[in-house]
Structure formats: structure tokens, C-alpha cells
Amino acid sequence: MSGDLTLPLPVAPPDARLLAGIGAAGAGAGRALGRGALYVALPLAVIAAWQGAYLAGVRPVLLPSPATVATTFWELAASGELGHHLAVSLGRVLEGFGIASALALPLGIGIGMSRTLDRATDLLIQLIKPIPPIAWIPLAILWFGIGEQPKIFIIALGAFFPVLVNTIDGIRQTDWRYVELARVLEVPRWRFVMQVVLPGALPAIMTGLRLGLMLGWICVVAAELIAASSGVGYLIMDARQLSQTDVVLVGMFTIGAMGKLLDSLLRLLERRLIVWRSDFTGT
Amino acid sequence: MPASGTLQITGLSKGFVLARETVTALADINLSVPAGCFLSIVGSSGCGKSTLLRTIAGLEQPSAGSVTLDGRRVTGPGLDRGMVFQDPRLLPWLTVERNIAFGLNHRPRSEVRDLVQSHLALVGLEAFAGAYPHQLSGGMAQRVAIARALVNSPRLLLLDEPFGALDAMTRIQMQQEILRIWQAARTTMILVTHDIDEAVFLGDLVVVMSSRPGTIRKTMRVNAPRPRDRSSEAFVRIRQQLYEEFFAVAEEAFAYAI
Numbered sequence: 001m002s003g004d005l006t007l008p009l010p011v012a013p014p015d016a017r018l019l020a021g022i023g024a025a026g027a028g029a030g031r032a033l034g035r036g037a038l039y040v041a042l043p044l045a046v047i048a049a050w051q052g053a054y055l056a057g058v059r060p061v062l063l064p065s066p067a068t069v070a071t072t073f074w075e076l077a078a079s080g081e082l083g084h085h086l087a088v089s090l091g092r093v094l095e096g097f098g099i100a101s102a103l104a105l106p107l108g109i110g111i112g113m114s115r116t117l118d119r120a121t122d123l124l125i126q127l128i129k130p131i132p133p134i135a136w137i138p139l140a141i142l143w144f145g146i147g148e149q150p151k152i153f154i155i156a157l158g159a160f161f162p163v164l165v166n167t168i169d170g171i172r173q174t175d176w177r178y179v180e181l182a183r184v185l186e187v188p189r190w191r192f193v194m195q196v197v198l199p200g201a202l203p204a205i206m207t208g209l210r211l212g213l214m215l216g217w218i219c220v221v222a223a224e225l226i227a228a229s230s231g232v233g234y235l236i237m238d239a240r241q242l243s244q245t246d247v248v249l250v251g252m253f254t255i256g257a258m259g260k261l262l263d264s265l266l267r268l269l270e271r272r273l274i275v276w277r278s279d280f281t282g283t
Numbered sequence: 284m285p286a287s288g289t290l291q292i293t294g295l296s297k298g299f300v301l302a303r304e305t306v307t308a309l310a311d312i313n314l315s316v317p318a319g320c321f322l323s324i325v326g327s328s329g330c331g332k333s334t335l336l337r338t339i340a341g342l343e344q345p346s347a348g349s350v351t352l353d354g355r356r357v358t359g360p361g362l363d364r365g366m367v368f369q370d371p372r373l374l375p376w377l378t379v380e381r382n383i384a385f386g387l388n389h390r391p392r393s394e395v396r397d398l399v400q401s402h403l404a405l406v407g408l409e410a411f412a413g414a415y416p417h418q419l420s421g422g423m424a425q426r427v428a429i430a431r432a433l434v435n436s437p438r439l440l441l442l443d444e445p446f447g448a449l450d451a452m453t454r455i456q457m458q459q460e461i462l463r464i465w466q467a468a469r470t471t472m473i474l475v476t477h478d479i480d481e482a483v484f485l486g487d488l489v490v491v492m493s494s495r496p497g498t499i500r501k502t503m504r505v506n507a508p509r510p511r512d513r514s515s516e517a518f519v520r521i522r523q524q525l526y527e528e529f530f531a532v533a534e535e536a537f538a539y540a541i
Contacts, residue, residue: 177372184340184366185386185435195385199376276375276415 064246072246073253082235086254089220089231092148093262096155097216101209104160108167108208112201113193118168125164133158133215134222141227151223158219159212166208170201203277206270210263217259232258287353288438288471290316290339295348297334307496308334312348314490314499318438321465322473323486325529331497332475336443339473340366352439362386365432365440365470369447371424373416373431379403380412383431402430405464422453426460433468442474446481458484462509479529483522484511491528501528 047066054065064072076082111118133154140150174197182192198205224233232251239247295312298305308331316322326332337343339350341360350357352364373382383399390398403409406426416424425445432440442461446454458481465472476482482489486505493500503525507517 177368177370178374180342181368181372183342184360184364185431186360186362186388187385188388191388195377196374199374202376274376276417 061243061245064249069246069249069253073250076247076250082250082254085230085232085235085251086258089224089233090258092151092223092231093155093213093216093220096152096220097159097213099152100156100159100212100216101163103156104163104208104212105167105205108164108205109171109193109198111164112168112171113197125161129161129165133219137223137226140223146227151220151228154223155216155219159216162211162215163205163208166204166211167201170204170208171197173204174200202274203270206266206273210266210270213262213266214259217255217262221255288318289353290314290439290471290473291351291354292339293349293351295335295338295350296346297331297338297343298346309338309345310496310498312497312499314502316471316473316488318471319469320471321485321487322471323482323489324473324475324492325477325479325482325489325525326492326497327494327529328477330492330494332492333443334497335492336366336441336473336475339439340364340441362435363438365435365437367425367428367432367440367442367445369444371416371421371428373419373424373427375416378413378415379408379419379427382416382427383434386431386434398434402434405433405467406430406460420453421449422457425449425457429461429464433464433470436468437470440468440470440472442472444475444477447476447478454478454481461485479522479525480513483507483518483525484513489521489525491525503528 050063051066053063054060060068073082111121136154136157137150140153144150144153178196178200182196187196220231221233221236224231225237228234228237232254236248236251239245239251292312292314295309296307297309298307300306312335324332324335334343338345339357341357341364357364373379374385377385380399380403383402384395387395387398399412400409403412406429408423408426408430411419411423411427416427419427429445445461446457449457461472461474462485474482474485483505489503489505490499491501491503492498503521505521507515507521511518
């Protein structure tokens with residue numbers, strides 16, 4: 001209605017342009033560059049401090065230089081050895097995480113919806129949940145041998161509880177106002193679950209999945225440190241025995257980078273699934 | 284087109300247990316609303332007017348007495364009664380279209396599409412069918428809520444302070460909008476409000492409630508012709524009478540509180 005009267009808004013607020021010290025056309029690009037620089041500044045500072053420590057004379061076997069580690073990384077990647085170990089670890093994580101999610105999601109929904117089921121299962125869940133998955137390794141090896149199964153078991157165990165607990169929490173946060181609305185409109189229970197409860201719980205469920213995947217990834221390395229002949233955890237343990245700290249560091253970075261990549265993928269999925277939110281994202 | 288929608292409330296009382304003491308929210312309410320009537324209920328906050336509306340909706344059970352709609356006793360929520368809450372209560376993850384369709388159960392797809400379309404048109408939001416609630420203004424969101432409440436063609440539409448959270452301008456627009464919808468849908472409507480002006484502008488009948496316990500203090504017929512002019516003599520006179528009634532009640536309650 002008042003379209004004719006409003007003045008066209010500048011692309012960027014004037015103060016931002018002044019701060020950037022460049023023309024209006026470059027302000028957007030300048031800001032993007034600034035945001036990119038802010039994002040990588042801290043990791044770069046850590047590498048610089050590391051290089052500083054090397055130059056200050058830390059013994060290379062305790063902490064090899066960034067350049068050595070980069071070279072080793074390149075060699076291991078080029079030979080296909082790193083890729084092989086990474087693929088093995090990733091396969092294990094995805095299998096364990098898949099099993100955990102397939103069990104935890106329906107169980108979480110069931111417990112979230114039913115007070116009786118919640119009461120019946122709560123004590124057992126609370127007792128098992130604090131046990132670190134790694135503490136299960138001795139039993140897992142006795143039960144499943146030293147093949148793939150104990151590792152998958154440990155990973156699934158690690159991923160299971162974050163998914164379960166967050167799913168239950170998400171369902172319990174269902175807004176009572178929507179429950180009342182569904183009552184007034186006589187919405188059938190199935191549709192109530194699909195259109196009210198699950199979408200409302202989705203942010204919490206996604207948090208659970210991200211935590212679960214992260215824990216699965218932590219658990220695979222732990223499991224491979226103990227009994228394995230492949231995987232990134234094995235790579236680290238093998239290098240430790242040979243005092244190849246550069247290979248140890250390559251393994252550690254690979255774990256970190258892969259964990260970050262997996263989390264980013266799930267966050268991307270979350271943003272695709274949750275289009276309706278206009279949440280606070282920090283100032 | 285619902286031909287009926289006659290509401291009868293007989294000897295209705297409702298008590299709540301609060302901190303181990305029974306608080307009487309409603310005491311001996313008797314009310315008869317003819318089909319197609321627009322009834323406004325005014326009262327200060329805490330007078331039980333919302334409880335009365337929720338009891339009619341079936342969300343609360345009466346402690347004594349009964350509510351009957353077209354001779355059938357109300358025992359719980361039902362699609363013969365639509366409800367518009369103070370907040371629009373739209374599901375944020377559903378588009379406007381799907382929010383309106385949320386009230387439709389067990390209907391063929393084509394029927395759902397037609398009903399949603401016609402109700403979008405009824406509230407004048409055809410252009411926003413695919414929008415999400417967070418993209419709507421407060422008035423638009425409440426219009427979607429009205430469309431959702433009407434999509435099952437209820438015989439009675441209950442409005443619980445539906446415009447209470449809107450700004451003054453939007454409020455007046457929405458009052459005209461609800462009148463237009465009422466005339467188009469021919470549904471009996473019961474509006475709960477604390478705004479005397481709104482009650483008189485919309486209602487064929489205005490019920491004034493007093494609090495502790497919630498009782499009907501007075502029922503007034505609004506004999507001003509529609510469309511009503513808020514500055515006409517008849518309108519001002521009725522509003523004046525209601526103000527006097529209302530503030531007599533409010534002062535008593537105040538004295539009681541001291």
C-alpha cells in the first residue's frame with residue numbers, strides 16, 4: 001500500500017560500509033571475506049603456535065613440525081592407505097549408528113508417547129546410560145570375538161543413548177496448546193503423532209542424531225585402538241608402537257576432520273527438514 | 284449450510300481444586316442461544332468466561348448442570364463446535380493450506396482441496412496458501428485460525444478473546460471480518476471478550492459476567508441495526524449501559540478484594 005512512498009533501502013547499513021572502509025559494491029564481498037577469515041583464524045593460530053614450538057626446539061618425536069605432518073598426510077593419502085583406513089572406520093560407524101538409530105528412534109517415540117512404557121523402562125535406561133561404551137569392550141570381545149561385531153556393538157551402544165534420550169525429550173516438549181487443538185479437532189492419534197508430535201520433536205531428534213553420530217565416531221576409534229587390524233584407530237595405535245608421532249597426528253586430524261564433516265552433513269539435513277524455524281542464532 | 288446451532292446451558296457449575304480448596308469458577312449458569320445468533324460474553328479477567336467457553340467446547344467437564352447443542356448433550360470436544368483460541372495456534376511446520384486442512388479427518392483428497400480453497404477465500408488469504416505461519420502478521424494468522432475452525436462447518440463457533448493480542452487497527456478490521464464471515468457462514472457464534480465496544484459491535488446479545496463465583500449478571504439485547512455505526516446514538520447508549528453494569532461489577536469485586 002505504501003510501496004510508492006518508501007525509499008529504496010541501501011544494500012548495507014552505512015556504518016558497516018564505513019567500518020569496512022570500502023565502497024558499497026565491495027561491502028558484501030568484504031563482509032563475506034571477513035566472516036571466512038574469522039572462521040579459520042583460530043585453527044590457523046594453533047598451527048602457528050605449533051610451528052613456533054617446533055622452532056623453539058621441542059623434540060620432533062614429541063611433536064613433529066606441521067610441515068612433517070603435512071608431508072606424511074600427503075604420503076599416506078597418496079598411497080591409498082589413509083583412504084582405506086578411513087573407509088573401514090566410516091563403514092563401521094555408519095553401520096553401528098544405523099542400527100542404533102533404527103532401535104532408538106521407535107523406542108524413543110514409544111516411551112515419549114506412553115507414560116507406562118516410560119515408567120517401565122526408565123530405571124534400566126538410567127542405570128545403563130552412564131556406563132561408558134568403552135567399558136563394554138571386554139565383554140564385547142568375549143561375546144562377539146575380535147571381528148567386526150564387537151566394534152559395531154560398541155558404536156551402536158555409544159550412539160543409542162543420545163538418540164533415545166533426545167527423542168524422548170523432544171516428544172515430551174510437545175506444546176499442550178497443540179494437544180488441546182488436536183482434541184478440539186478430533187485429530188486421530190496417528191495423524192497427531194505424525195503432524196504434531198514428531199515435527200515438534202524434530203529439532204531435539206536431530207540434536208540426538210548429531211550427538212549419536214559423534215559418539216559413534218568417538219567409539220569406533222576407541223574400539224579400533226584395542227582390537228583391530230584396520231581403521232583409523234588401528235593406524236594410530238600401530239604408529240604409536242613404532243613411535244611415528246607424525247602418523248599419530250595424521251590419524252588424529254583425520255578423525256577430527258571426518259567428525260566435523262559428518263556433523264556438517266547432518267546440520268545441512270536439519271536445515272532442509274526444519275524450514276519453518278526462525279530461531280535465535282546468536283548476536 | 285448448518286440449519287441449526289441452538290445452545291442450551293442449564294444450571295451449569297464448575298469448580299476447580301486449587302491447593303486442596305475448591306474454587307467455584309462458574310455457579311448456576313443458565314443461558315439459551317438461538318441458532319444463528321451472535322452472542323458476546325464480557326467480563327473482567329478471572330470471571331470464568333473462558334472456562335464457560337471451554338466447557339461448551341468440551342475441554343472442561345461441568346461439575347453440575349448441562350450444555351446441550353441442538354438437544355444433544357455435550358460430553359467432550361466435537362466437530363460440531365469450532366474453536367478459535369486467543370493465540371492463533373497454527374502449527375509452525377505446516378503451510379497455511381495444510382494448517383486449515385489439519386481439522387479435516389477422513390476426507391477424500393479432492394474434497395480437502397476444495398474445502399481448503401473455499402475457506403482460504405472466505406478469510407481472503409488465497410495468496411498465502413503456501414506461506415508458513417512465521418511469515419504471517421498477527422491478524423492474518425488469526426484469520427487462518429478462523430478458517431481452520433470453520434472448515435468442518437461447525438454449528439457453533441467459539442471465539443476465546445480472538446483479537447485480544449492484536450493492535451487496535453487490526454482489531455477493528457478483524458471485527459468487521461468476523462461479521463462478514465458470520466453472515467456468510469450462518470453459524471452461531473459465541474465470543475468471549477473483555478472489550479465492551481467489541482461485544483456491542485458484534486453481538487445480537489451481550490452477556491455480562493461477574494466474578495467469584497462466575498455468574499451471569501445481565502443479558503442485554505443489542506437493538507442497533509447492522510452494519511453498526513460505533514458513533515450512532517443507539518450504539519453509544521447500549522455501550523453506556525454496559526459500561527455502568529460492568530463497572531458496578533468491577534467495583535464490587537474491588538471492594539470485596541479489600
